[in-house]
Amino acid sequence: MRAFTQRLKGKQGRFRGNLSGKRVDFSARTVICPDPNLRIDEVGIPVHIALTLTFPEVVNQYNIDRMRRLILNGCDSHPGANYVIDRVTGVKRLLKYASRETYAASLKFGDVVERHLDDGDIVLFNRQPSLHKLSIMSHRARILPGRTFRFNECVCTPYNADFDGDEMNLHVPQTYEARAEANLLMNVKSNLVTPRSGEPLIAAIQACRLAASVIDCFSKKQTRIRLPTPAIMKPLIGLIISDDFKSPIKLNLVTPNKCYTKNKEFCIKDSYVIIRNGQHICGVLDKALLGSGSKTNMFYIMLRDFGEDAAIEAMWRMTRMTTVFLSNYGFSVGVGDVTPSAELLREKAFLLDEGYRKCHDYIAQLDSGQLMAQPGCTGGETLEALILHELSSIRDRAGRACLDNLSKHNAPLTMAMCGSKGSFLNISQMIACVGQQAISGYRPPDGFYKRTLPHFERLKKTSDAKGFVENSFFSGLTPTEFFFHTMAGREGLVDTAVKTAETGYLQRRLVKCMEVVSKFCLQDLHVSYDGTVRSSVGDVVQFTFGEDGLDPAMMEAKDGCAIDLVHQLEHTRNIHPFSDNEELSGDSMKVLCEKILDAELGCSHALLRGSLRDFVEKIIERTEVVLKLPRFCSNHLNGFVF
Numbered sequence: 330m331r332a333f334t335q336r337l338k339g340k341q342g343r344f345r346g347n348l349s350g351k352r353v354d355f356s357a358r359t360v361i362c363p364d365p366n367l368r369i370d371e372v373g374i375p376v377h378i379a380l381t382l383t384f385p386e387v388v389n390q391y392n393i394d395r396m397r398r399l400i401l402n403g404c405d406s407h408p409g410a411n412y413v414i415d416r417v418t419g420v421k422r423l424l425k426y427a428s429r430e431t432y433a434a435s436l437k438f439g440d441v442v443e444r445h446l447d448d449g450d451i452v453l454f455n456r457q458p459s460l461h462k463l464s465i466m467s468h469r470a471r472i473l474p475g476r477t478f479r480f481n482e483c484v485c486t487p488y489n490a491d492f493d494g495d496e497m498n499l500h501v502p503q504t505y506e507a508r509a510e511a512n513l514l515m516n517v518k519s520n521l522v523t524p525r526s527g528e529p530l531i532a533a534i535q536a537c538r539l540a541a542s543v544i545d546c547f548s549k550k551q552t553r554i555r556l557p558t559p560a561i562m563k564p565l566i567g568l569i570i571s572d573d574f575k576s577p578i579k580l581n582l583v584t585p586n587k588c589y590t591k592n593k594e595f596c597i598k599d600s601y602v603i604i605r606n607g608q609h610i611c612g613v614l615d616k617a618l619l620g621s622g623s624k625t626n627m628f629y630i631m632l633r634d635f636g637e638d639a640a641i642e643a644m645w646r647m648t649r650m651t652t653v654f655l656s657n658y659g660f661s662v663g664v665g666d667v668t669p670s671a672e673l674l675r676e677k678a679f680l681l682d683e684g685y686r687k688c689h690d691y692i693a694q695l696d697s698g699q700l701m702a703q704p705g706c707t708g709g710e711t712l713e714a715l716i717l718h719e720l721s722s723i724r725d726r727a728g729r730a731c732l733d734n735l736s737k738h739n740a741p742l743t744m745a746m747c748g749s750k751g752s753f754l755n756i757s758q759m760i761a762c763v764g765q766q767a768i769s770g771y772r773p774p775d776g777f778y779k780r781t782l783p784h785f786e787r788l789k790k791t792s793d794a795k796g797f798v799e800n801s802f803f804s805g806l807t808p809t810e811f812f813f814h815t816m817a818g819r820e821g822l823v824d825t826a827v828k829t830a831e832t833g834y835l836q837r838r839l840v841k842c843m844e845v846v847s848k849f850c851l852q853d854l855h856v857s858y859d860g861t862v863r864s865s866v867g868d869v870v871q872f873t874f875g876e877d878g879l880d881p882a883m884m885e886a887k888d889g890c891a892i893d894l895v896h897q898l899e900h901t902r903n904i905h906p907f908s909d910n911e912e913l914s915g916d917s918m919k920v921l922c923e924k925i926l927d928a929e930l931g932c933s934h935a936l937l938r939g940s941l942r943d944f945v946e947k948i949i950e951r952t953e954v955v956l957k958l959p960r961f962c963s964n965h966l967n968g969f970v971f
Contacts, residue, residue: 463488
């Protein structure tokens with residue numbers, strides 16, 4: 330028996346559980362799975378669901394023949410229809426037990442046919458918890474056999490979805506207005522970037538990144554000593570950008586990738602990517618070029634330069650191409666990939682002996698009173714800090730030695746380098762050394778009487794008694810090492826659970842607060858033509874949106890500028906080759922820049938105008954330096970050489 334207060338309050342109470350709950354019709358829920366052959370903005374829907382979910386389509390002169398065919402198909406055959414609603418009487422007739430031929434013959438303009446969900450229909454796709462705007466987006470339906478929802482794996486990131494049993498929800502808009510709004514505002518191609526920072530959120534993941542980094546590496550030992558051509562044209566990018574060789578899309582991109590070291594085009598890891606007019610000149614494609622979270626992403630550049638349709642088409646071609654390549658090429662991780670070599674074992678033993686010796690020296694100095702305490706710390710705290718630093722450095726040095734001993738064809742190393750999955754730390758822990766286990770940033774405290782575990786002597790502060798795991802996952806952990814390892818893992822699980830509850834409750838309070846603001850302002854807020862944020866009745870909420878008038882989703886440059894001026898200059902140079910026209914002086918550039926700013930950007934943001942002026946000043950400085958250099962024509966050059 331619950332009291333009146335208990336019946337009302339809480340998540341299961343009368344208000345939140347019944348009165349304010351949102352219950353909907355025309356929705357579906359099932360398990361999700363990937364399908365790289367689907368377009369980025371498509372979702373595969375099982376036929377069983379398509380037979381149940383309907384859309385009320387009004388009969389007119391353009392669709393009356395199709396509606397009659399759907400009525401004749403009936404309820405149990407897809408595509409078909411479930412109900413017919415008479416325009417005049419409003420009577421709703423079920424087609425399962427009625428004479429379908431009669432209803433098809435008597436169908437007239439204005440009647441409503443509740444037809445089955447069909448290819449191309451606009452649907453809403455959602456995964457809970459819905460933590461941000463991109464947790465629910467609109468897709469185009471694709472009716473397929475099977476029992477699961479299917480979509481392209483590039484769209485996993487905004488939904489925070491994986492395919493280990495996750496379920497998602499589907500909603501079918503029931504009016505033409507709702508379909509139009511969902512298609513224009515909530516479509517996948519209209520939400521490729523996150524509104525938080527403007528970085529791409531829908532991009533290639535995991536297997537797609539791996540295949541793209543491997544597919545254009547064709548160096549062979551027998552041809553390595555031959556002099557290569559000045560630039561090897563790799564046709565991969567051209568096929569991804571467009572399937573038409575006469576396409577006007579000419580992608581230009583110059584950026585270092587994830588493993589870049591130095592020397593630009595001469596980087597020893599081939600990690601400086603140059604794409605010029607759609608041709609891949611040099612560099613390896615990896616997470617920095619294909620993944621989310623980077624404004625040097627190839628698809629992000631296409632989105633800004635050529636539009637959202639070009640970006641999602643290229644992404645779709647990329648997923649199909651890499652899937653077929655990887656299924657034919659093959660890629661797997663075996664025990665041999667994580668087996669340490671004899672040289673690595675010797676180097677690891679040397680590093681452990683050296684590190685243990687230093688730790689014993691620190692302990693001996695503390696016992697003899699010779700250890701100098703760090704500022705603000707006791708002798709014991711100083712000892713813990715020194716030992717923790719030394720043991721952490723052992724793992725780092727063992728990890729570097731492990732990576733140096735691995736072949737470049739090692740499967741885990743390949744995945745880590747291209748950003749597909751895993752990290753260099755994961756590899757070193759699998760092969761070399763797991764390392765020091767930390768709890769709240771410190772070595773495991775003494776849980777029993779003056780010792781961490783009953784397996785050790787009291788007051789013992791050596792590395793093995795304080796959570797250092799010298800074994801790797803390949804060699805296997807000892808029982809005590811396993812205990813320490815589970816301590817750190819348990820702390821991570823507790824943190825995850827607590828933070829999830831705290832952030833969820835904080836978000837709910839913020840949402841309720843904004844709902845109160847919305848009700849106070851009567852309607853939703855919008856940005857007016859004068860730049861102020863107002864309610865529907867004209868009340869001013871903010872004089873400038875976000876205090877600076879800038880939308881993070883539209884910021885192209887990484888430094889906060891609205892336009893990536895460096896990229897635009899490089900792009901313009903590539904698509905418009907140099908001509909024999911007379912060069913512009915610095916003063917001429919300034920005059921021309923001011924004319925353009927006044928004529929075309931007169932009402933633009935002051936920050937944008939200032940950024941353009943500063944950028945032009947830098948170009949003028951570089952141009953004046955170049956103009957002072959000695960000039961050579963072909964005759965001068967021939968005379969100089971010969």
